[in-house]
Amino acid sequence: MAESVVLAFLLVLAAGCGWFLASRHQRRRRSHVSRDYFRGLNYLLNEQPDKAVEVFLDLVEFNPDAVETYMALGSLFRRRGEIDRAIRFHKHIISRSGLDEQQRTRALRELGEDYMQAGLLDRAEQLFSRLAEENRQDERSARQLLTIYQQEKDWHKAIEQAGRLRQIDGRKSAEVIASLYCELADSALRRKDRDRTRQYLRQARRYDPDNARARIIEAGVATSEGRWSEAAGYYQQACEIEPDYLSFACGPMLESHRRAGRLDEFDQWLEESIARRPMTTAILALARRKAASDPDRAADFLLEHLSSRPTVHGLDYLLDLVYRQQDSLDRVGSGLIQDILRRLLDNQPRYRCRHCGFSSSTWHWHCPGCRRWNTTAAVTGVLGE
Numbered sequence: 040m041a042e043s044v045v046l047a048f049l050l051v052l053a054a055g056c057g058w059f060l061a062s063r064h065q066r067r068r069r070s071h072v073s074r075d076y077f078r079g080l081n082y083l084l085n086e087q088p089d090k091a092v093e094v095f096l097d098l099v100e101f102n103p104d105a106v107e108t109y110m111a112l113g114s115l116f117r118r119r120g121e122i123d124r125a126i127r128f129h130k131h132i133i134s135r136s137g138l139d140e141q142q143r144t145r146a147l148r149e150l151g152e153d154y155m156q157a158g159l160l161d162r163a164e165q166l167f168s169r170l171a172e173e174n175r176q177d178e179r180s181a182r183q184l185l186t187i188y189q190q191e192k193d194w195h196k197a198i199e200q201a202g203r204l205r206q207i208d209g210r211k212s213a214e215v216i217a218s219l220y221c222e223l224a225d226s227a228l229r230r231k232d233r234d235r236t237r238q239y240l241r242q243a244r245r246y247d248p249d250n251a252r253a254r255i256i257e258a259g260v261a262t263s264e265g266r267w268s269e270a271a272g273y274y275q276q277a278c279e280i281e282p283d284y285l286s287f288a289c290g291p292m293l294e295s296h297r298r299a300g301r302l303d304e305f306d307q308w309l310e311e312s313i314a315r316r317p318m319t320t321a322i323l324a325l326a327r328r329k330a331a332s333d334p335d336r337a338a339d340f341l342l343e344h345l346s347s348r349p350t351v352h353g354l355d356y357l358l359d360l361v362y363r364q365q366d367s368l369d370r371v372g373s374g375l376i377q378d379i380l381r382r383l384l385d386n387q388p389r390y391r392c393r394h395c396g397f398s399s400s401t402w403h404w405h406c407p408g409c410r411r412w413n414t415t416a417a418v419t420g421v422l423g424e
Contacts, residue, residue, distance in 0.1 A: 217247030
């Protein structure tokens with residue numbers, strides 16, 4: 040509803056500007072513009088936007104000073120998802136004579152973004168390439184081209200474009216270039232092309248010496264060559280730079296340490312990691328290592344950490360340990376179980392829109408997401424009905 044009001048306001052404003060300027064500069068056309076203005080407004084109020092668009096586009100011919108307003112209208116159509124209308128508005132502006140260079144450039148940019156949202160990436164690429172060639176300092180066009188190449192997974196073109204962007208924004212794009220080289224290195228590793236993998240990794244480290252993903256790929260190369268001790272070291276370095284990587288690298292890291300005969304070192308690293316940041320993945324990994332020799336000690340270790348940082352995964356493994364030892368659930372305690380379940384339920388939505396997926400803990404007759412009526416339903420499944 041709010042967007043419709045804004046759209047109506049902008050259309051009325053644009054037409055009103057045309058009417059005002061026409062009356063000021065060409066009094067003879069005043070009655071004609073005024074007539075068209077009210078005709079377009081009538082179409083708009085009667086929910087006939089296509090006819091209204093035609094009328095207001097014609098009014099541009101009487102009002103060259105309202106180009107900015109019409110570009111804003113086109114952008115508003117794009118945000119509303121009405122891409123065809125946005126494209127028509129921006130194409131119409133570009134076709135007009137008398138545009139200054141700044142207006143023409145902005146209209147071309149807006150049209151390029153219309154094409155991107157419509158999925159017409161080839162057309163968008165042509166427009167933004169043209170704009171980037173005309174102005175080497177055009178950061179917006181350069182970024183859009185980079186977005187297109189990344190979306191198409193054309194990593195080589197993306198690297199070239201990111202290099203051009205780096206000349207504009209300085210060091211800001213270095214991390215992006217390193218990530219793009221990591222994509223190439225990862226693909227080469229999957230093809231078992233280790234020479235190319237190393238070549239791309241050297242480039243990634245050149246642009247971002249502390250890139251954690253590069254170390255994960257280095258670990259993959261070392262693993263493929265049976266260099267288990269080096270692989271273990273690379274995994275450790277990656278997880279020290281980016282602790283969240285442990286959530287997927289813990290298994291391969293454990294295997295690398297096992298193959299290298301360095302499990303004691305792995306246990307010590309886990310303890311140090313937990314002291315720095317008590318992640319559930321590290322706690323469970325160390326608990327499983329302890330359980331291999333002393334399940335009782337593993338259960339006590341888990342209870343100690345779950346009492347201060349309860350998680351569902353931790354509780355699941357603790358219950359498994361208790362069950363395997365044929366121990367009583369009193370050891371776990373009802374308070375811990377209730378606390379975890381309460382936290383879990385508190386963070387879950389109870390209702391979800393069947394149309395757009397908008398989730399909420401309260402019932403909405405009129406969905407705040409898609410603005411449709413009576414589309415709310417109760418969430419079903421293990422955490423719902």
